[in-house]
Amino acid sequence: MKRKILNNLGLKLLSIALAIVFWFLVVIANNPKDSVSFSNIQVNLINTELLEKGNKFYEVLESSDRIRVTVEAPRNVVQELNASDIVAEADVSRLTEVNTIPISFRVLNDDIEILSITGSRDAVLLNVEEKASKWVNVSCDARGDVAEGYIVFNTKLDQTRIEITGPQSVVENIRNAGIEIDVTGATTNVSGNADIHFYDAEGEVVDDSDIVKNADSMHVEVQVLATKEVPVEAAFAGAPEEGYLATGVVECEPSSVMLAGTASALAEISKISIPEKELDITGESGNVEKVVDIRKYLENASLADGSFNGRVTVTVHIEPVVERTLVLSQRNITLVNLPEGYEWGFTEENETYRVRISGLDEAMAAVNQNTVQGTIDIGAWMTAGNMQELTTGGYEIPVSIALPDGVSAENEISVRVNIVKLEDE
Numbered sequence: 001m002k003r004k005i006l007n008n009l010g011l012k013l014l015s016i017a018l019a020i021v022f023w024f025l026v027v028i029a030n031n032p033k034d035s036v037s038f039s040n041i042q043v044n045l046i047n048t049e050l051l052e053k054g055n056k057f058y059e060v061l062e063s064s065d066r067i068r069v070t071v072e073a074p075r076n077v078v079q080e081l082n083a084s085d086i087v088a089e090a091d092v093s094r095l096t097e098v099n100t101i102p103i104s105f106r107v108l109n110d111d112i113e114i115l116s117i118t119g120s121r122d123a124v125l126l127n128v129e130e131k132a133s134k135w136v137n138v139s140c141d142a143r144g145d146v147a148e149g150y151i152v153f154n155t156k157l158d159q160t161r162i163e164i165t166g167p168q169s170v171v172e173n174i175r176n177a178g179i180e181i182d183v184t185g186a187t188t189n190v191s192g193n194a195d196i197h198f199y200d201a202e203g204e205v206v207d208d209s210d211i212v213k214n215a216d217s218m219h220v221e222v223q224v225l226a227t228k229e230v231p232v233e234a235a236f237a238g239a240p241e242e243g244y245l246a247t248g249v250v251e252c253e254p255s256s257v258m259l260a261g262t263a264s265a266l267a268e269i270s271k272i273s274i275p276e277k278e279l280d281i282t283g284e285s286g287n288v289e290k291v292v293d294i295r296k297y298l299e300n301a302s303l304a305d306g307s308f309n310g311r312v313t314v315t316v317h318i319e320p321v322v323e324r325t326l327v328l329s330q331r332n333i334t335l336v337n338l339p340e341g342y343e344w345g346f347t348e349e350n351e352t353y354r355v356r357i358s359g360l361d362e363a364m365a366a367v368n369q370n371t372v373q374g375t376i377d378i379g380a381w382m383t384a385g386n387m388q389e390l391t392t393g394g395y396e397i398p399v400s401i402a403l404p405d406g407v408s409a410e411n412e413i414s415v416r417v418n419i420v421k422l423e424d425e
Helices: 002-006 009-030 049-053 168-173 263-267 361-365 378-384
Strands: 033-046 056-060 066-074 086-091 100-107 116-119 123-143 150-157 161-167 176-182 190-195 197-199 217-234 244-253 256-261 272-274 288-293 311-320 322-329 333-336 342-346 352-359 373-377 393-402 407-409 413-421
Touching (some): 066 086, 123 150, 161 168, 217 263, 322 361, 373 413
Parallel strands (some): 333 373
Antiparallel strands (some): 066 116, 100 123, 150 217, 288 311, 352 407, 373 393
């Protein structure tokens, strides 16, 4: 057996080699079919203007316009094919009721022999909606905190509304638009351009990749001002009805306000004064209350709190006059400024004197007749009467009563005293 195998071994090997060569020649001569696949082929949508004319918006779903294409052709053709030779198209005029468009395939060179051409999917899937447009308000959000003692007082945008167009479901979901600008640490105005973002009713950002808008960004100016808290004070004019007095207490609610302005302007403001012309208490017998808009009394400043309308409630307190009669004893009366060389004494010992006083209840409550002091000022009395000197005798001299603020004496009292010149004794 071994001899048979090895007999004419060279001829046998040559025969095998020739057989292989002849087989390749046959294959080349017959040019058998072969296939090749190309990934990520873009499907071109044609006649899309038909949807636009129908006021429709479309979007491709599930990346169905990106497919893999397999081509069968003679081997010599397959070896020369590139992805750029493949054309995949979906004609919108063939849109089905379920929003799919059949895909057709071809190669750029019509002379190339193609046996078959197929794709990983046979249709493009669309989402087709009515196109909608509307105007939405644009606001600015100042992000970050300005320097201590400063506030963001105002923001100014190029425009306060923007028009958007896109799929109805997306457009209807948008409630407003906004931009953000960083004001961290600012002590002066901040300005710049910022991108526009859209938000739904919950304040969540809406994907605007399918939205056409008339502006992508806006210029914004942020006004940054210093702040200062100052008191509010008020005056009043006129006098209340007879038998009544103003207590002197004028309440303002709020009693202080926060102002905004330049640092130099605020340095000149120490308070807000409501003039007396705003409050006339003439003939009143009870508290007078009036609401005053203090904004007209602001100079070079504004109210820092945008929610405060500047209306301050001013109350002038008025109370009835209280009257009492004090019984003043001689021990509470002092004589002063008696010239040298004179002595004095009461003409009638242990006499008392009745003084009617009036005032507001709180002030009157503080009056204790045991501590009220009366003063006989001999020097002032002599001056008023153009007297150069005194002679021994009895004199009736007025007494000055010391009363607390808000209490007045309704009658004058005089006491009779004896004055003796010592050298006349």
